[in-house]
Amino acid sequence: MDYYAALMRHATDPDDLTVLAVAGVLAAAVDEGGTERLPIPGLDAEETHWLLARWFPDAESSLGLYFGASAADKQRRPSYDDIALVVLLKAHANPAAGTTTEIHCISHTLASACAGSKHLWQELRLSSRGELSALLNYWFPTLAERNVYGMKWKKFLYREVCGSEGLNLCRASSCGECSEYSSCFGLE
């Protein structure tokens, strides 16, 4: 089954970037390991049920996405980095963008996607970096606006996590002199 397409048939708004990104993470999890991969790491079963009902009403029963509280025990535990990233995102969340519960769900969804190996917009199954930029500017505007040099988003977010904890893992004092430049900047 194409879970992404099936989820989107239940979407509250198929043009909403939040809906598209959440669908991307849910579908990637189920495609990879079935409903055993739910709930989303960092969210418990109840929160993931809530998220599904919020943005994809009736999708759970229609798609057979049954998982209970015990499923959370088998799920990948959020890493220290995941948790630190969620704390950072929430600290910059725009309260006018959504409810506290929505911000909680979106923050964990993004942190979960950051654990993947592809560019963040690809992990979210968005169509471009531009869509991801718009999504981050909507939910976390004060954080997004700090990416003034257009750093790759996942690199930027983790660098902000390090900075918020007083760490600096950069290999050079300036980006222009750094051997890692191409991994931090450029097309994504």
Ligand code: SF4
């Ligand atoms: S290019 Fe180098 S100095 Fe600049 S952010 Fe990346 S790792 Fe840090």
